[in-house]
Every structure is written in C-alpha cells, then in structure tokens.
Amino acid sequence: MSHPCPSPTSGSAPVTWADPARHAAFDAWLAPLAATHGLLAHTLRPASADASFRRYLRLDHADGNGDSCIVMDAPPDKEDCCPFAHVQQLMQAAGLRVPDILAWDEAHGFMLLTDLGRQTVIELLDPARPEAARDWYLQAVDALVQWQLASRPGVLPAYDEPLLRRELALFPDWYIARHRGVALDDAQQATLQRAFDAIVRQNLTAPSVFVHRDFMTRNLMAPPESSTGPASALGVLDFQDAVYGPVTYDIASLLRDAFISWDEEFVIDITVRYWEKARRAGILGASSASGWGDDFGAFYRDVEWMGLQRHLKVAGIFARLTLRDGKPRYLADAPRFIGYIRSTASRYRELAPLLRLIDRIEGIEAPSGYAFGRV
Numbered sequence: 001m002s003h004p005c006p007s008p009t010s011g012s013a014p015v016t017w018a019d020p021a022r023h024a025a026f027d028a029w030l031a032p033l034a035a036t037h038g039l040l041a042h043t044l045r046p047a048s049a050d051a052s053f054r055r056y057l058r059l060d061h062a063d064g065n066g067d068s069c070i071v072m073d074a075p076p077d078k079e080d081c082c083p084f085a086h087v088q089q090l091m092q093a094a095g096l097r098v099p100d101i102l103a104w105d106e107a108h109g110f111m112l113l114t115d116l117g118r119q120t121v122i123e124l125l126d127p128a129r130p131e132a133a134r135d136w137y138l139q140a141v142d143a144l145v146q147w148q149l150a151s152r153p154g155v156l157p158a159y160d161e162p163l164l165r166r167e168l169a170l171f172p173d174w175y176i177a178r179h180r181g182v183a184l185d186d187a188q189q190a191t192l193q194r195a196f197d198a199i200v201r202q203n204l205t206a207p208s209v210f211v212h213r214d215f216m217t218r219n220l221m222a223p224p225e226s227s228t229g230p231a232s233a234l235g236v237l238d239f240q241d242a243v244y245g246p247v248t249y250d251i252a253s254l255l256r257d258a259f260i261s262w263d264e265e266f267v268i269d270i271t272v273r274y275w276e277k278a279r280r281a282g283i284l285g286a287s288s289a290s291g292w293g294d295d296f297g298a299f300y301r302d303v304e305w306m307g308l309q310r311h312l313k314v315a316g317i318f319a320r321l322t323l324r325d326g327k328p329r330y331l332a333d334a335p336r337f338i339g340y341i342r343s344t345a346s347r348y349r350e351l352a353p354l355l356r357l358i359d360r361i362e363g364i365e366a367p368s369g370y371a372f373g374r375v
Contacts, residue, residue, distance in 0.1 A: 159245020170316025
C-alpha cells in the first residue's frame with residue numbers, strides 16, 4: 001500500500017542516492033533514453049513521496065512545452081515492478097488513463113513512464129464543499145465501473161480469506177501492541193478474533209471483481225485543463241497491488257479516504273450512484289442468482305463491513321510505516337481510521353464488543369445510556 005504525495009515544484013532539492021553503484025547504473029540507463037525521448041537529464045527532480053520503497057522522479061522534455069516524464073525508482077531487492085507492468089496492461093486494455101511504460105530496466109528496477117499531470121484530485125477537494133467535489137467523485141465512479149467491467153478470474157491474485165486475515169493481523173501486531181503498547185489478555189484477543197471472523201465472513205459474501213486496492217483521490221490525477229476526449233478522463237496511479245476480490249472494496253476505499261473525510265450524507269449519495277451504475281452494468285451479483293446487491297441498504301452494509309477491514313488494516317500499516325520504516329507522517333492520519341472503525345462498529349450490535357475494546361485501547365470513555373444499532 002502506497003500513497004504518493006502531491007508533486008513538489010521544480011525548485012525541489014536535487015535527487016540523492018544512498019548507493020553510488022545504483023546511481024551509476026541509473027545514469028547509464030537514463031543517458032540513451034534521454035536522447036531517444038528528448039529529455040533533459042539535468043532537470044531530474046523528486047516528483048512524489050511514497051509509503052513503499054519505490055520513489056518517483058520527474059524530468060522535462062527538451063522542447064520546452066512543459067511536458068515531462070516520470071521515472072520509477074524501485075530497488076528490486078525491495079520492490080517488484082512486474083505487478084505494476086501487468087496491471088498497467090490490464091487497465092490500459094480496459095480503457096483507463098494510466099501511464100505508458102516507455103522503458104523498463106527490470107534488473108535494476110528503473111522504469112520510464114509518461115506523466116499524467118501534476119495535480120491529484122485530492123488537491124482540488126474541500127471537505128466543507130461537498131457540492132464542488134461531487135463531479136470529481138462521479139468521474140471516479142465512472143472509472144471504477146469501467147475497471148470492474150474488465151474483470152475476469154485467474155488474472156490477478158485472489159483477495160481471499162488468508163489475505164484478508166493477514167491484513168487484519170496488522171492491527172493487533174502493529175497498532176495495538178507496538179504503537180499503543182497494549183498487551184491484550186485472552187478475553188480481549190478472543191473478542192478481536194470473533195470480530196475478525198465476522199468481518200471476513202461478511203466480506204467474502206460479495207461478488208469478486210478487479211480491485212485496485214487503494215482507489216482514492218490521492219491516487220487519481222486530474223486531467224489537464226486543455227484536454228479533450230480520452231485524455232480528459234481521470235488518471236489512475238498506484239495500482240500495482242491490484243487483486244481479484246470483493247466488489248465492495250474500492251468504493252469503500254474511495255469514500256472512506258485515508259486523507260480526507262466526508263459527511264455520511266455525501267458518502268451515501270455517491271455510494272448510491274455507484275450502486276445504480278454497477279447494477280445497470282451487471283457488476284453486482286452478475287455471477288450469482290442469489291440477488292446479491294439488489295437492495296441498497298444491504299449493499300451499503302456490506303460496503304461498511306468491507307471498509308472496516310480496510311480501516312483496521314491501514315491503521316496497522318500506518319503504525320508500521322512509523323515504527324519500522326521511519327515515516328511518521330502517515331500515523332498522523334491514524335485517528336481518522338479509528339474514527340471510521342468506531343463509527344461502523346457503533347452501528348451493528350455484533351460489533352459492540354469490538355467498539356468497547358477499541359475505546360479501551362484509545363482511552364475513550366463510552367457514553368452512558370442505551371444505544372440501539374443496526375442488526
């Protein structure tokens with residue numbers, strides 16, 4: 001899971017290399033490409049930060065028209081570029097706007113890509129102005145439906161029960177034990193395990209489609225203002241972790257964002273619009289005669305439970321990024337995910353024990369009185 005940050009300006013600090021041998025290999029790879037593609041090697045600069053071990057660099061074209069290219073620097077001992085190349089082909093075949101791969105040094109983990117722009121959708125959003133955000137989210141929904149329509153089994157790794165459980169384990173291992181420093185007793189561990197069992201069981205009832213796995217506005221690029229036709233669609237980035245799994249995952253990721261939050265009225269509005277388009281496209285329940293997805297209330301419940309799995313996972317990932325990888329800025333957004341977790345857990349009676357456990361870990365005093373959640 002990675003989260004590219006907004007692009008720095010051209011006045012950014014120069015690119016540094018921890019390994020001189022890797023620096024030399026990069027220079028040797030870039031020199032002929034710069035000549036072939038008309039690039040100015042001396043303009044190389046950071047393009048974005050990333051939660052993974054890969055980084056992205058930008059360099060300008062020599063024609064001076066403002067166009068540029070992106071270099072992915074992904075050390076092969078830490079990152080595998082093959083999934084990126086595979087999913088890029090799938091998304092491009094589905095008609096999505098993704099970077100073209102102009103060159104790839106697989107042995108060293110260098111890749112030259114076309115530049116989709118310098119403004120992510122999240123940079124254009126204001127949580128206080130949901131009306132202004134609606135069109136961006138509807139465009140995102142269109143891109144998501146287009147991606148899901150291309151789905152077929154056996155092409156991407158399965159988002160199955162073992163993977164869902166491995167991800168959930170990040171929460172107790174990294175967030176609870178290492179970040180919060182809390183040792184769960186046997187009863188608390190059993191409470192967490194029962195909640196995880198219920199979450200996974202619910203998640204696996206959904207039909208399977210292609211899942212981006214980090215489909216959110218920070219990974220969507222706004223089209224250039226002058227663009228028309230296919231170039232006017234949102235650009236999609238950070239897709240290398242795509243899998244084949246629950247249809248509810250990406251819409252939950254989009255509307256319960258790691259870095260921006262919306263009132264539930266807005267979340268429901270966009271979710272309804274996605275649900276309507278996905279039903280018309282035959283995505284919801286297309287492989288089942290059970291009628292899954294026919295009722296929006298039941299569908300929204302499934303989206304919430306899928307989002308809960310993601311929130312628990314991401315809270316663990318953000319703690320790991322801080323404690324293992326030395327990237328503390330991500331943990332600053334952990335309270336947003338704890339808020340998502342508490343909000344969902346408060347709605348359903350079977351999740352009440354999980355809510356009490358989270359409140360105990362967070363030092364939150366539960367309100368007195370009676371509350372009646374959804375069943």
